[in-house]
Amino acid sequence: MSDEKLELSAPDRPRVRLAPSPTGPLHIGTARTALFNYLFARQSRGTFVLRIEDTDHERSKKKWEKDILKYLAWLGLDWDEGPDKGGSFAPYRQSERVDIYTPYIKQLLDQGQAYYCFCTKDELAAQKEYQASIGEPPRYIGRCRNIDPKEAQARLKRGESAVIRLKVSSDKVISFQDQICGQTDFNSSELGDFIIAKNLKEPLYNLAVVVDDYLMKITHVIRGADHISNTPKQILIAEALGLPQPQYAHLPLVLSPNRRKLSKREEVVAVSDYYQQGYLPQALVNFMILLGWNEGTDREIYSMDELVEKFSLDKVQRSGGIFDLKRLNWMNGYYIRQESLPVLTQMCIPYLIKSGHLEEIPNGSKKYRIKETKEIVSLGYLGKVIGLYQERLKVLSEIPELVDYFFKKEVKYQPTLLIWKDKDKKEIKNALNRAIKALSGLKRDWTLEKINEALLGAADEIGDRGTLLWPVRAALTGKENSASPFDVAYVLGPEKTIRRLERAAKLL
């Protein structure tokens, strides 16, 4: 135990971080970034740090932080250091680190690498508009750049509002080797003197990130490609501060079917929503990793352990990928089919309770009550019900609708549902009566095998099996599509089965 800790914090092992802003529920894109970081850390036996970037007080909310932690954990992406776990570099919430940044900002100011800017927002906006009109990149022209620091202090004392900008020398090429995108170059002229802090106590994102990554000894910054244009700014800040630079790896973006960045309005982006709809974490993980990474083979299915073993940054795709819900659904179905029935049953029960089909029995027994009929059912029974649909399920939340006929006194349907193809009522009624007769003899011997035998025997006497099997199934389930009549009859039991068949025969 202690050995392992020591090893994890060994200086030569990579340290990566996920730095989400708690301004909304855990986003599927953030979860994917987390997954890449997690795999990289686990594979290299490094450390995965979770740092909450909540310096934007207006938009950051505690409940979102909770949501982020909860669903990262649910996906199995556990972190080694974080706000809830602590660690050698605590605190892990930027809002609790505000004092840490002050000396760094001061240092830049004292060294003349940063300065106070008194330009108003209106002035800046006008300038930007002008620059856009003549086709120049919008950047600060440096009006306050040469204000004497003493004068700046005096103006500050007088109560003038100001921000702090970094002095960026023009025409300098900033380049870095991105682990995914390769060599990437920027010209400092496009950046201008950008703002690094509102004041000594309020650093802005780019500065806070650089300082935190340095202090937390982050070796690899693995993040979404939407951050690529922040990278030169962060490099400049690190250089000004004399800090070492981490390795960068920018992940391709996840796109909507319309090829845009995944949007909250058009798509389901909250991991919590996927959880609620009944997606399995394994499926989500497997799906997310394949969206942007491929081992170099045809393989599609990977467990987390296998991913930890096989993952590598150089096999990460460079182009963005579209989030294809159908593919996720297929994969979720696959993982549902892999699940053992008792486990699947446990996973489905909450959905049956939520839909009002089932009630928990307070004393904590392993039984449930069917709300409509007040019958008490066992886990074994529910397992049989759900087992009928294991291969049909795509998401868990589909289950109540699929199996509702097991939880109702009577099933409702249009009598025409009973009609198979072009048969007439008389034929169907006759078939139903034959089925009733065949099953009635079985009451004490209600096994799948016998039911099969009885029903098939009766059906064959008629000739076209569908003439009997279709109405039997429809009468039992009230549905156009369902599990097979044999299975349904077996699980339903003799009384209900025969009652439903008799009722159907009367409808015709």
Added chain:
RNA sequence: GGCCCCGUCGUCUAGUGGUUAGGACACCAGGUUUUCAACCUGAUAACGGGAGUUCGAUUCUCCUCGGGGCUACCA
């Protein structure tokens, strides 16, 4: 507009200086002792375009076109 990134079936992708350009999802057809699902089989389907290098380019180079990202006193 400026800067940056990207470009193989509808989608996720494999792949190579010479391949019948492979797989998976989706779609379609057939099979699978009633339906649906699952499963099996099969079909349709791609190297954005133009130059150049080369005996030969999907592959290398350039241009172009297209798509996306960023462009805050947000992160």
